[in-house]
Amino acid sequence: MNNPTPFHSGELKVQQRAKEASIAQRNGTAISHLIIPGAIPFIAQQNMLVVTSVDHRKKVWVSILIGDAGFVSAPDPESIVIDTTKLLTQQSDIFWRNIKVNAQIGLLAIELSTRRRLRVNGTISQLNQTRFKINVEQAFPNCPKYIQRRSLDISSPKSSADLPPVLTGHYLTNKHIELIQNADSFFVGSANTSFSNSDNKKVERSQNQIELLSCDASHRGGFPGFVEVIDGKTLRIPDYRGNSMFNTLGNIENFPFASIVFIDFENLKILQLSGRAKILWDQHDPTDKTAGTRRFWTLAVDDWQETTLPDAVNWKLLDYSPHNPRETKNTQQTIRRLELKVEKIEQKSKRVKLFRLVSQKGELLPAFEPGAHLPIEINLSTGEKVKRHYSLLSSSHDNRFYEIAVQLEAQGRGGSMFIHQQITVGSTITSGQPQNNFPLSPISGHTILIAGGIGITPILSMLRKLSEEKRSFEIHYAARNPSEFIFFKTINSLAGDKASFYHSSGPSPKRLPLQKIMESAPGHSHLFICGPARMINSARTLTEGLNWSHSRLHFESFGATNSADDKAIDVTLKKSARVIKVKPTETILDALIKSNVPIPFDCKRGECGMCATKIISGQPEHRDIYLNQDERAQQICVCVSRAKGSQLTLDL
Ligand code: FES
Incomplete structure (x- = not known):
């Protein structure tokens, strides 16, 4: 029997056009009609939710809800409850009016400080005067890329009653444009309806007959400046590579209304925009704003709302996502790559070699900050081209040379073996610009x-x-x-x-x-x-x-690597009644992929949680940095973790 696809026609169309349908199909296996058990405590810990709703005119709105501890919970895998008595954001937000006319909502539970997130689509109903229940229709982890880490602290819970009233308008103010042009993140709301044609005029004519099928809330991020305001009313956003499911663009493909919300983290304002969205394919992109996809989308703003957050809310930027693409300021894209010559090699220990790299042309090298790494291009003996990331250990004040140290990993993926065996003094190495996802922030304390x-x-x-x-x-x-x-x-x-x-x-x-x-x-x-x-x-x-x-x-x-002590594992798949043999030199994920077992994954480094799978029996040996203590009792990130014994049974 064929598995019915979890995607609707718009999503399938965009996946096909982007040539990412097979990855989408694989990652779509993460979509469930239930919240996975490990995500239930995660939901209860959240102080913020992003919610998408649709108003009586079928205009889409995305809102931010912030509440005191316990304002949201998942009493069971099929439902989420919001307690409005603990809400700190204003109840005059359009979300609360919209759900009275359209029960479909999209919800994103996102913890910016850890980049953990869960997307839920479903319908909302009022339980009593103060509690609302969302019946889950789809639940799945969202793509963690491009999320800037921010802490959210609520210092002393305070009523939202004395906050300034909600401001509304049609034309963006200069302040709004400044906020948008400096934003490093926003959230997007979109909807799928019975109407599946992107002709705006037809939508207007048949607005009342359109049946709302589902809503979605999602995150977008990049370095400040990644969102452009192109004519005072229209925003243009690069569409970076994500989880290939295209939930947002798929909705836009079917129903060209969408919403964006920006948080002014400094001034505690929320700017919600509602308008018409359009996908722009195969665009001229001389400065590589889209990081290679040549895909943008636009939002022409029809209406905006501005609300104020209580001053009990405190956000602090911790670091930018290591995945944020950088635009090439020079139209010759070669500036993104560095040609480096190996000037010196020193054996620092039995397994570690130090490499000093200078510019091939004898120029000074681009500056970097401590914590940065070099993405080095490597041609493996298998013919595969890969990138490996090595931290810069030389002084960030001296840009005559870079120094990296490479540890030979006999059981690794081949990168360190190549560098140790093939790179000699005088060799040329090609690398991207230094990137930093571990910056030493300018903190005055210890x-x-x-x-x-x-x-x-x-x-x-x-x-x-x-x-x-x-x-x-x-x-x-x-x-x-x-x-x-x-x-x-x-x-x-x-x-x-x-x-x-x-x-x-x-x-x-x-x-x-x-x-x-x-x-x-x-x-x-x-x-x-x-x-x-x-x-x-x-x-x-x-x-x-x-x-x-x-x-x-x-x-x-520095990523979990296989170790020489790793043993073979027999992984039993409970649902499909199969046994997969995992060799000591391969990961469980690789063995599953080789055996055509559908499983979502992304980072393959134990960082994103996409491959987290429920354990039925056996003792896991966790090597990821994603799952927390509670989740570890029930799940395993199969891209890096193994078993303590030789048997493991998974819920696959
Ligand atoms: S694929 Fe990212 S944690 Fe496994």
């Missing part, structure tokens, strides 16, 4: 640096800067044994008695006392940690236990 193994590379660049600027810091460096302490002398000379070293084997082992370090950290300090997934997960767990705010923990994992 900084704690923690590195595990090869995770020292971005930390070393941070250490150089903190030391040069004479800022308050301490550094903790853990390795398996003393022979693996690369840059030992450099760290000692930069940090002196602020440096502590730990090793788990060899003479006089001393383990990293993570809990003690975090417990005794001054209240204003920030922790930057880079190392294996289990080290980062310990820090994340402690953050929760010690009541640290999310904004104080900054981490980067």
